[in-house]
Amino acid sequence: xxxxxxxxxxxxxxxxxxxxxxxxxxxxxxxxxxxxxxxxxxxxxxxxxxxxxxxxxxxxxxxxxxxxxxxxxxxxxxxxxxxxxxxxxxxxxxxxxxxxxxxxxxxxxxxxxxxxxxxx
Amino acid sequence: xxxxxxxxxxxxxxxxxxxxxxxxxxxxxxxxxxxxxxxxxxxxxxxxxxxxxxxxxxxxxxxxxxxxxxxxxxxxxxxxxxxxxxxxxxxxxxxxxxxxxxxxxxxxxxxxxxxxxxxx
Numbered sequence: 001x002x003x004x005x006x007x008x009x010x011x012x013x014x015x016x017x018x019x020x021x022x023x024x025x026x027x028x029x030x031x032x033x034x035x036x037x038x039x040x041x042x043x044x045x046x047x048x049x050x051x052x053x054x055x056x057x058x059x060x061x062x063x064x065x066x067x068x069x070x071x072x073x074x075x076x077x078x079x080x081x082x083x084x085x086x087x088x089x090x091x092x093x094x095x096x097x098x099x100x101x102x103x104x105x106x107x108x109x110x111x112x113x114x115x116x117x118x119x120x
Numbered sequence: 121x122x123x124x125x126x127x128x129x130x131x132x133x134x135x136x137x138x139x140x141x142x143x144x145x146x147x148x149x150x151x152x153x154x155x156x157x158x159x160x161x162x163x164x165x166x167x168x169x170x171x172x173x174x175x176x177x178x179x180x181x182x183x184x185x186x187x188x189x190x191x192x193x194x195x196x197x198x199x200x201x202x203x204x205x206x207x208x209x210x211x212x213x214x215x216x217x218x219x220x221x222x223x224x225x226x227x228x229x230x231x232x233x234x235x236x237x238x239x240x
Contacts (some may be wrong), residue, residue: 035205042225066212073200073208075223100217 005030007037013045014038015107015112020052027063034067035096038074038093046071047110048101051082056097061096068100122209125150127157133234134166134196135227140172147183154187158194165171166170166191166219171202181216188220197222 005026008015014037038046068078076107091097104110125146126208128135134157158166198221211217224230
């Protein structure tokens with residue numbers, strides 16, 4: 001896997017920043033690496049930062065949805081943070097509304113939600 | 121039924137460990153035996169440990185989903201524990217995300233969830 005998609009563990013939460021120029025192969029590797037880390041670290045959540053993504057196509061949209069479904073099966077909640085308005089619009093137009101993911105404005109909001117705190 | 125899939129009762133919860141080499145016939149027998157035990161023991165939950173499964177096909181995936189649906193109709197919550205990352209990815213790729221099952225990392229996590237305790 002390229003270093004472009006390093007996975008960090010913070011408070012039992014796996015953080016992944018998806019890079020703008022992530023290739024289809026990289027994102028498949030990421031899917032595999034991430035699901036293994038969820039089990040190895042007994043992670044309670046996965047936070048995917050997609051703020052670097054300016055556009056999204058059906059392939060990336062489907063992988064994002066699959067990542068969330070796989071994490072759910074492995075008992076981890078997925079948060080997608082940093083989604084750009086254009087990406088949100090494209091996902092809706094493509095009929096991909098990421099049903100298994102929670103979305104949060106930022107990592108801070110996602111971590112607050114995980115701690116059960118209200119948005120402040 | 122082969123002894124490979126013995127069913128244990130702990131605190132009103134039925135535990136089943138699915139063996140790696142479980143045959144299609146065995147898993148059908150298990151489905152029948154399990155649903156009978158759920159009623160006989162008035163079990164409140166079924167915990168299926170699938171950590172021995174390294175791969176899963178559509179048949180096994182469908183039976184896992186059916187076991188959960190049957191248990192739900194019999195008023196028992198199903199937990200799937202010990203799922204390997206590769207199995208989770210295959211299930212998602214096959215479009216089988218086990219909607220009626222809760223997944224948990226381990227038996228300990230499933231029992232904690234049943235007792236209403238948060239993950240510690």
